[in-house]
């Protein structure tokens with residue numbers, strides 16, 4: 321097992337993506353220090369405590385992104401840190417307090433703790449395609465993007481894209497801090513993540529699929545792209561285990577139309593009818609061209625989107641969430 325004898329910290333461990341990262345790490349033999357806001361909240365922790373290997377190698381620790389220093393006890397003595405905690409909402413009432421401060425200050429709090437600890441050899445931050453897809457001039461159909469593409473904070477602010485702004489500012493702050501403090505930083509930049517859930521409640525991205533099941537098309541999009549949570553979690557772990565891994569990693573899926581999704585989901589829900597739009601009326605065109613060769617070089621084989629969609633629906637049904 322690759323992780324035997326190694327201690328790693330995962331922030332925001334009860335979240336959707338983080339829970340899968342914790343699961344994989346435990347299966348690979350790592351000892352995991354999992355930070356959560358409230359270790360006594362069973363709704364957020366029971367699924368972690370039920371994971372294989374958790375009895376022997378999982379420790380839950382309390383930490384909040386806004387409390388400076390609160391991650392130090394979890395990070396002290398770790399070989400590596402996976403920073404996934406960040407608020408995910410598209411409808412904040414106070415964007416600064418609810419999204420931007422926890423994302424940016426939280427990231428810096430964690431990197432400060434890492435800089436103090438000589439045992440930490442690598443930090444993997446869960447960033448997002450949100451930090452890639454929103455340049456000053458909005459992407460047009462068939463535009464090409466790659467790991468050198470960056471969202472423009474002033475564009476995000478002008479358009480009130482607060483979640484996207486929070487991720488863009490947080491990733492930028494992370495790169496600046498890492499450079500100044502010689503931290504070996506890697507960012508993972510996934511698109512919309514779907515696939516089975518381990519936690520008992522809906523998170524934002526899987527809720528998009530729950531909406532489809534109810535016939536709704538949240539973004540009013542005709543074109544969609546998804547990545548599987550199992551691939552995203554494995555990419556995080558491979559980024560730690562591959563010595564030559566570096567920089568940003570785009571993790572994105574192929575283009576699908578609403579009709580494609582409807583056809584796949586009808587195998588499970590025969591009378592499903594999803595609200596379709598005749599054109600892409602979102603802020604960007606989802607038909608951009610992107611290469612995922614960099615993340616594939618870590619050994620990631622992408623799960624077909626059909627499988628991810630089916631597995632998401634089956635998981636939501638099993639947990640009685642749809």
Ligand SMILES: NC(=O)c1ccc[n+]([C@@H]2O[C@H](COP(=O)([O-])OP(=O)(O)OC[C@H]3O[C@@H](n4cnc5c(N)ncnc54)[C@H](OP(=O)(O)O)[C@@H]3O)[C@@H](O)[C@H]2O)c1
Nearest residue numbers: 332335336337357384385404405406407448512513523525
């Ligand atoms: N899902 C996607 O499609 C997607 C795509 C690209 C990037 N991402 C990024 O992936 C990461 C995880 O997202 P997710 O989809 O797994 O969402 P999630 O299930 O909502 O997880 C977010 C986690 O952040 C924690 N958190 C929020 N505010 C916090 C605070 N002030 N202090 C400590 N922890 C805090 C939450 O803790 P509580 O459980 O206590 O609320 C939760 O564990 C985020 O950084 C997100 O931006 C997600």
